[in-house]
Amino acid sequence: MSKTLKSERPKARVAKGFRDVEASEIRALKKMLQTIEQVYESYGFDPVETPTIEYTDALGKFLPDQDRPNEGVFSFQDEDDQWLSLRYDLTAPLARYVAEHYDSLPKPYRSYRSGWVYRNEKPGPGRFRQFMQFDADTVGTSNPAADAEICMLAADTLEALGIPRGSYVIRVNNRKILDGVMEAVGLTGIEDSGRRLTVLRAIDKLDKIGLDGVKDLLTSGRTDASGDVTKGAGLIEDNVTIVLAYLQIVGKDGAEKLAKVNDLIGSEDLAISETVQLLLHCKDAGYEQDRITFDPSVVRGLEYYTGPVFEAELLFDARNEEGEVTRFGSVGGGGRYDGLVERFRGEKVPATGFSIGVSRLYAALKHLGKIEDQGAAAPVVVLVMDKERMGDYQAMVTELRQAGLRAEMYLGTSGMKAQMKYADRRGSPCVIIQGGDELARGEVQVKDLVAGAEAAKAIEGRDEWREARPAQVTVKRDALVAAVQEILARYS
Structure with a gap:
């Protein structure tokens, strides 16, 4: 049964000739x-x-002697049997x-x-x-x-x-x-249309194939480096x-x-x-x-x-x-x-x-190096330490957003270690932490992940890490926005 279901799954792939943009x-x-x-x-x-989408005849890309428009456009028929094309x-x-x-x-x-x-x-x-x-x-x-x-x-x-x-x-x-x-x-008649097109294409390729290549296309034809043969205009x-x-x-x-x-x-x-x-x-x-x-x-x-x-x-x-x-x-x-x-x-x-x-x-x-990295400022992540207090964490996110900062609350179901890993993968400059102890004191912890990563390189032991708590500050709850703004200002 499982083999049958597996064979029916669609393959995750982009269509030929198309691409995803990140x-x-x-x-x-x-x-x-x-x-x-x-x-x-x-x-x-x-x-x-x-x-x-336009009616195909409006685009001018159709063959009047065939039922279906030519292969140059993507086309289909609507409920009135009218041909439409991208x-x-x-x-x-x-x-x-x-x-x-x-x-x-x-x-x-x-x-x-x-x-x-x-x-x-x-x-x-x-x-x-x-x-x-x-x-x-x-x-x-x-x-x-x-x-x-x-x-x-x-x-x-x-x-x-x-x-x-x-x-x-x-x-x-x-x-x-x-x-x-x-x-x-002398290429003016209807019967000369094919040869005329060959001459125009030869002229258009001057910068790619040079005069000798153009001459070949104007006469007997040309074979390119891959071995493909193009018929000449004669x-x-x-x-x-x-x-x-x-x-x-x-x-x-x-x-x-x-x-x-x-x-x-x-x-x-x-x-x-x-x-x-x-x-x-x-x-x-x-x-x-x-x-x-x-x-x-x-x-x-x-x-x-x-x-x-x-x-x-x-x-x-x-x-x-x-x-x-x-x-x-x-x-x-x-x-x-x-x-x-x-x-x-x-x-x-x-x-x-x-x-x-x-x-x-x-x-x-x-x-030319004229395209700069356009990655938006990564969001501040508010960690969820107590699933019963989602409203409190959402209120923090709302305050940060209303101050013009990019912020999000962690929406997964994992513990703190996984949440910190998520913030790292998002490139977050800092995270907000408020557990039960901080709540009782009316405080929040703001952890600068950028500075913390640098400080961690000089800390060798776990005890030293726990004692130092690098780049981590505790502020009153109503000072949250100001504390985050101060951290972000270091990297703006």
Whole structure:
């Protein structure tokens, strides 16, 4: 019988691609999010919160020729047979929100939001199916100044979090310029969509695989160090030359680089001019190209981007899971998405925004030593010496809490030795003891566990310990709070 019951017990395990987050990290994340929020608020953005679950068609992640949405999102059907999905980012839900409340919102509409997002994708080292994002968006204007402001916001946020100038850069490109590259190499038809995507992915990997690696992906394909083979785009040599020349464009500033892009591929005038304007707005505000710069290799993965795209990259090195030194890389990105709200309203509603990958940025800050131990002050523990006097002990705890101190009464059923061990494991600075003798005298004992542990190192025998009673004081009951405050002040 016992064997049967044992086999039916669920296994205590976290789901693949997810993880538990413990107290110290939660507190550090809260502090980090507060800093980001302060920067976003300083720019005049207002908070908004959207649900974790949306109708799948609102997210735009579904296959119209199949019964079930694709594997990129976690989906299920409700009682009305409507498909629902966990949000995979915070931008698509914002587009739905703006469309639903369009007439009542000020335009441009400026908002920020943070929350968990979910991807039904294969997890890997440092790659989870649940992670946090923190977004800021401006909806309702096509002014390049809005894109510039988002880039400045990203730079200011990184610096506010402690990443020094010179250790990051906001890289800027334009999807319309990339469309011009595709046109220059003859990949404009519907039948070319697969090869076009291969070329864009090759461009996006420049910083990881170098020009030779990009060339391989543009032609016959590439085999990486693990032996995995990536099929190439099969471009002819002349077109490969165009793409590689595009990626190697240099100049004294963004305007000069963009002029050379125009000479190379004859890109759309609007794409060049709006990107130049974006960079000029940043420069006029004091954000030079060492902080915000044009980079032809920036692509951004999501297909809904329609104009300028940006990526926040950290420039310092770190070690990956294999111990190899590598560039820390991107911790956020965004761009202009003028078609998302249009999906709901049938009219163009320009929008631009930026999303921080909170978990990755947290890891970067920790690597830099910018994440301090955020453990809260451990609670004072009131020991229970007489189970018939629970009310007296609870009154002590209440007094301590009302004085602004973190305190708890021991709620277990063990004796004093186990209670002291519990207080030690909690990291308590002191414990409160009142047995029958102390009660009769109207007193309490306050034991400083930190000082007691230090004093105990110099005490050799049990008799000496009992006589010394290191770091233990006895005070009148009405002096309890003052005695605890005095002890805590030593370690504040």
